Amino acid sequence: MREVWIVGIGATPVREHWDRSLRDLAWEAMHRALEEAAGLQPQALFVANMLAPLTAHQTHLGTLLADYAGLEGIEAVTVEAAGASGGMALRQAYLAVASGALDAALVVGVEKFTDVVGPEVEGAMAATLDADYEAEPGLTPAAQAAWLMQMYRERYNAPETAFMPFALLAHRHAVGNPYAMFRRAISEKHYRHGAPVAPPMTIFDMAPYADGAAAVFLAARDVLPPELPRPAVRIAGSAAATDRLALHDREDPLAFTAAARSFHRALEEAGASPHQVDFFEPFDLFGVYVPLTLEAVGYADPGQAWQDAERRFGLDGELPILTLGGQKARGFPGGAAGVFQVVEAVWQLRGQAGDNQIAHARVGVVQALGGPASTAVTHVLQRP
């Protein structure tokens, strides 16, 4: 396997981009990543997208975006794994370059949620569940996460504020992220008065569905030019795992087994221990996913991740998480979500994270989830 490096990144702000199309958003992110890549040309384009066939009536995104970006004739394909689409597209590009099949590849994640509203958005999101046995009875991803909150509190006798620290951390950290949708800290008072979505879940326990695009340019180490405009970051480990798709089919719905598997395999590949990780980006599409992930991978004991979490997982804590606002406050741009995590981790490792910079950050781990860890994709990123 060859060493694979990230030599360019790009993104759009995450917003309700009423005036911009899927291709327009994707192009902006791709263009910025290509600019940083100092003349390297991608041999393939991997598009991460979750819902365009349902929300934009558009399939065939690989060719659409390669064409629109002027990458005439290159290989291009869409990768879909629900919320983990971005992480999974990156992994496909990583495997292609690491194997020697390609020297350089571009990954772009893009989503347009706001061309449809309300029930159509919920319906598209529900298509990521088991359509026949979860979505047909009327379940939504938000309602499913509400069950997890209820089960967590019931099993561990946790208070109703158990998930609050993760919302507070995300909003606090998004203040320093110019691409974030909600750049405002929230207080306990705000949290306690959140509008209900699916009890006990409120709007502060879930990320806003929003538009955006993010891109990452990968190249094999041996084709890198001697001078790059930005420091390159190495993908030191990459791993994906799946679980039963339907939550009702899992022996323990709170176990997040795939999150643990992909995390440990990726760290093993990187030759790093969990203690060597300087920051971690778990997937907070729903706040409850964060403690379940931290407990599954071993950063907290079962039922304990919320205890003292604002201190332990803050920017100055023992393991900073959601360092630029996570999905909760940066916004959840579907297929771009997992690519955004990588872009933000690269900011940290290049020393470009501004007020949110983790001092001496050398190893960062990002994890994208499809559903409640139905798919989990983990990448270990390393500054040389």
Add this chain to the structure above:
Amino acid sequence: MELARHWRLKKQRYALQGEVCPHCQTKIFPPRDICPACKQEARTDHTFSGRGKVVAFTVVTQPPKGYEAQAPYVVALVELEEGPRVTAQLTDLGDEEPYIGMPVEMVTRKLRTVEGERGIIVYGYKFRPRLTVAQRA
């Protein structure tokens, strides 16, 4: 219209027909032909009793398309007495608040109307507070 998609699930939707593994006796719903416990082939039909209890529940206030008229509705994780869990709405609750551990039983109800001029009505299982004891008396 998706007629075939709903038609071919009628035994599951109307009668909770699943499977029992001939090798390890695990009861399986929905049917998947490979036993999740022992990974061997399991194709023996088994009809579930429809009795179970609530493991988790919530109220959907932001429904998907096709479910707007029903919202708010209660959707629950129900554990069948034979072991498997299913996702289903709770119905006929009246003034009763659902709770974890609530005994429930399967009933057939309208799930939704598929939109369109000749839209079909999709029927399937929901669960109501268990009445079995009262019926026996």
